Amino acid sequence: MPMRHLFRNRTRSPAWLAAWLACAAGGIGWLCHWDYQAQRRLFETDSRIAHRLLTQRTVQHDTILATLAAVGAEDARCAPSARAQIMRIYPQITDVLCSRMEPSWDENLLTAEAASRRSGHAQVAGGELSRGRYWLVQAGERDSWALLIDMRQMIPRTEWPTAPLQVQLRDASSSMLLQPGELTEATWQMNFSKHLSSGSQPFDLLIRRGFAWSDLPLAAIAFWSVLSGLIVAAAHTARRQAVERRRAESLLRLRRAERLNTLGELSAGVAHELNQPLTAILANCQAARRLLGMEKGDVQAAEAALGHAIAQAKRASAVINRLRGLVEQRQQEQPARPVVLGDAVRRALHLLEPELQQRHTAPVHVEESSPVTVRADPVALDQILHNLLLNALQAMDGMPVASRRLRIQIASGRHDAVLRIADNGPGIPAQALPRLFEPFYTTREDGLGLGLTLCETLAGNMGCTIGAANGTAGGAEFSLHFSRMEEEMAA
Amino acid sequence: MSSVLPVIYLIDDDEAVRQGLALLLSTVGMQVQAHANADSFLLRFDPEQPGAILLDVRMPGGSGMSLLDRLMAMNVTQPVIILTGHATVDLCRRAFKSGATEFLEKPVDDEVLIDTLQKALKTHLLQKSRKEAERTAQERFARLSAREREVLELLVAGLTNREIGRALDLSPRTVEVHRAHLAEKLEAETLAQLVRQYAPLVEG
Numbered sequence: 001m002p003m004r005h006l007f008r009n010r011t012r013s014p015a016w017l018a019a020w021l022a023c024a025a026g027g028i029g030w031l032c033h034w035d036y037q038a039q040r041r042l043f044e045t046d047s048r049i050a051h052r053l054l055t056q057r058t059v060q061h062d063t064i065l066a067t068l069a070a071v072g073a074e075d076a077r078c079a080p081s082a083r084a085q086i087m088r089i090y091p092q093i094t095d096v097l098c099s100r101m102e103p104s105w106d107e108n109l110l111t112a113e114a115a116s117r118r119s120g121h122a123q124v125a126g127g128e129l130s131r132g133r134y135w136l137v138q139a140g141e142r143d144s145w146a147l148l149i150d151m152r153q154m155i156p157r158t159e160w161p162t163a164p165l166q167v168q169l170r171d172a173s174s175s176m177l178l179q180p181g182e183l184t185e186a187t188w189q190m191n192f193s194k195h196l197s198s199g200s201q202p203f204d205l206l207i208r209r210g211f212a213w214s215d216l217p218l219a220a221i222a223f224w225s226v227l228s229g230l231i232v233a234a235a236h237t238a239r240r241q242a243v244e245r246r247r248a249e250s251l252l253r254l255r256r257a258e259r260l261n262t263l264g265e266l267s268a269g270v271a272h273e274l275n276q277p278l279t280a281i282l283a284n285c286q287a288a289r290r291l292l293g294m295e296k297g298d299v300q301a302a303e304a305a306l307g308h309a310i311a312q313a314k315r316a317s318a319v320i321n322r323l324r325g326l327v328e329q330r331q332q333e334q335p336a337r338p339v340v341l342g343d344a345v346r347r348a349l350h351l352l353e354p355e356l357q358q359r360h361t362a363p364v365h366v367e368e369s370s371p372v373t374v375r376a377d378p379v380a381l382d383q384i385l386h387n388l389l390l391n392a393l394q395a396m397d398g399m400p401v402a403s404r405r406l407r408i409q410i411a412s413g414r415h416d417a418v419l420r421i422a423d424n425g426p427g428i429p430a431q432a433l434p435r436l437f438e439p440f441y442t443t444r445e446d447g448l449g450l451g452l453t454l455c456e457t458l459a460g461n462m463g464c465t466i467g468a469a470n471g472t473a474g475g476a477e478f479s480l481h482f483s484r485m486e487e488e489m490a491a
Numbered sequence: 492m493s494s495v496l497p498v499i500y501l502i503d504d505d506e507a508v509r510q511g512l513a514l515l516l517s518t519v520g521m522q523v524q525a526h527a528n529a530d531s532f533l534l535r536f537d538p539e540q541p542g543a544i545l546l547d548v549r550m551p552g553g554s555g556m557s558l559l560d561r562l563m564a565m566n567v568t569q570p571v572i573i574l575t576g577h578a579t580v581d582l583c584r585r586a587f588k589s590g591a592t593e594f595l596e597k598p599v600d601d602e603v604l605i606d607t608l609q610k611a612l613k614t615h616l617l618q619k620s621r622k623e624a625e626r627t628a629q630e631r632f633a634r635l636s637a638r639e640r641e642v643l644e645l646l647v648a649g650l651t652n653r654e655i656g657r658a659l660d661l662s663p664r665t666v667e668v669h670r671a672h673l674a675e676k677l678e679a680e681t682l683a684q685l686v687r688q689y690a691p692l693v694e695g
Contacts (some may be wrong), residue, residue, distance in 0.1 A: 271577045272549060274508065275576030275577070275597040277507065279508050279512070279576070280511035280601070282598040283512045283599075284510075284511045286601035287514040287601075288517070294518075301514075305514055308507065312507050315507070358501075469534065
């Protein structure tokens with residue numbers, strides 16, 4: 001666990017935070033851009049609708065004036081019923097005048113009438129747009145007509161866009177706000193400007209739409225921020241796990257190499273330490289034989305040589321004892337304690353995961369009727385299981401992948417428990433069976449012949465016996481027998 | 492100080508090994524001079540003394556390999572036999588490359604050790620005597636006068652006294668005198684001996 005802790009501290013969170021910020025900002029930027037473009041298109045559609053409707057109105061005014069000119073004034077009162085009807089139908093037309101109606105037909109209207117006569121179409125009289133209304137005058141052959149138009153009423157409510165647009169009409173000198181819109185809180189503005197397609201009422205139409213912070217797609221932004229955060233966090237976790245796994249694997253490899261190196265160093269050291277006395281023993285013994293074999297056998301010298309040989313034999317023995325003491329000191333035995341066999345096997349299998357994957361061996365099922373508890377040194381048990389399982393896997397290397405079977409069985413009797421590990425490899429050769437646990441005896445080319453010896457020693461230390469046999473259906477089967485005490489039966 | 496008997500220089504840091512091997516070699520009449528380290532060996536080593544060097548390569552205070560390199564740099568003619576407790580292919584290759592004559596593994600069998608040493612000594616002594624003979628011949632050859640060298644040259648080529656006299660414009664009698672002188676100076680008793688020993692010098 002301390003390693004895991006250390007590792008976590010080493011992860012570079014700021015980099016991942018920056019990655020998330022970049023990812024979120026990129027997504028938000030795109031969302032805003034996309035949303036703004038959509039709003040922009042909507043605004044332009046709305047503006048074109050408004051432009052078309054207002055143009056229609058101006059054309060309508062021209063048509064009314066043309067009709068009136070054609071009808072003419074019936075009398076000095078200038079067809080009062082017709083005028084009243086027009087004002088009822090068209091709410092924006094607040095007054096209708098004819099040139100016979102003096103003094104209402106004032107100077108202003110006369111000027112416009114003259115202009116209309118020159119141009120041949122209706123003319124706006126005077127510049128009074130800022131007051132929200134204007135006169136439209138059409139000169140006729142007999143009578144001239146004028147309409148007073150309330151600009152605020154020009155908007156046809158039924159077809160008008162619902163968006164909060166600011167709509168303005170302008171001529172050369174003044175302007176009139178038809179609809180105020182909502183511009184005060186806006187951060188950005190969208191503008192639309194177009195001339196009304198009317199000869200008689202040549203106004204400029206100016207439409208504005210405000211775009212505030214609150215118009216941004218806030219829900220989508222929030223959703224994307226959370227989502228990108230989750231994605232980055234997931235990537236981070238996946239990466240960390242991958243790194244951790246690689247690290248664990250390399251540690252495993254490292255430890256294995258280290259063990260071999262230590263073994264190499266140790267054997268070189270032992271070889272030197274033992275070769276010196278052995279050389280002396282051999283030389284002295286052979287010298288003694290030669291001395292005794294001479295015609296005039298020098299018994300005294302031979303005796304002295306043998307004395308040297310004996311002393312050197314004792315020296316060799318001391319070297320071995322010292323070495324054993326050194327090794328035993330390092331491997332301090334842990335006291336035995338209750339261990340659930342199934343758990344120990346699963347732990348060993350977990351450690352062997354890379355080997356299993358490398359050999360494409362299917363996940364191994366542990367057959368156990370109920371959890372079996374035995375007294376064992378957990379570290380030693382782990383070591384034994386690791387060795388036995390690895391042996392079983394290696395024994396099946398020559399088999400086709402699909403037919404490799406590793407069986408692990410845990411059974412318990414009244415006074416004992418047995419763990420069996422069986423493979424379906426080639427099995428153990430008959431001549432190898434009695435020598436299997438001897439040190440330096442191996443059937444593998446690259447084996448040291450120490451693995452099973454170590455297993456037997458470790459098993460013996462905790463009062464457990466290890467056995468090897470060939471299964472009835474082929475393959476090797478190793479078994480571990482544990483005797484169970486009364487206290488464990490109760491446990 | 493050189494003695495006629497060859498000396499085996501044994502260099503090993505282990506006292507017991509020195510004692511055992513020295514005893515073993517003494518049983519076949521070999522003279523052994525044992526040393527615990529390279530320095531004590533170099534102090535007493537006589538390059539003129541015929542013998543062989545038996546060297547352990549794993550020693551404290553400068554390994555045997557560096558001593559081997561030093562001996563080779565000194566142009567030592569004695570054969571060096573490496574003795575080691577942990578032979579590796581690498582070490583073996585290095586030893587032979589550095590000029591070792593033989594490579595033995597500890598513990599070493601008496602037959603093998605004695606046989607190896609005897610063979611090495613034999614080769615060494617043979618080379619040594621051959622070199623000595625060569626040197627004596629050169630020394631004697633240097634004593635000849637120019638005329639005597641000319642006469643020797645023609646003698647080696649197989650000419651008779653008369654023919655030599657004609658070739659060098661001398662009377663056969665004078666040739667005979669030169670011939671007697673050079674035979675005396677070269678310490679050769681027969682013509683065959685003269686030709687065998689001095690033909691290479693004349694031609695070279």
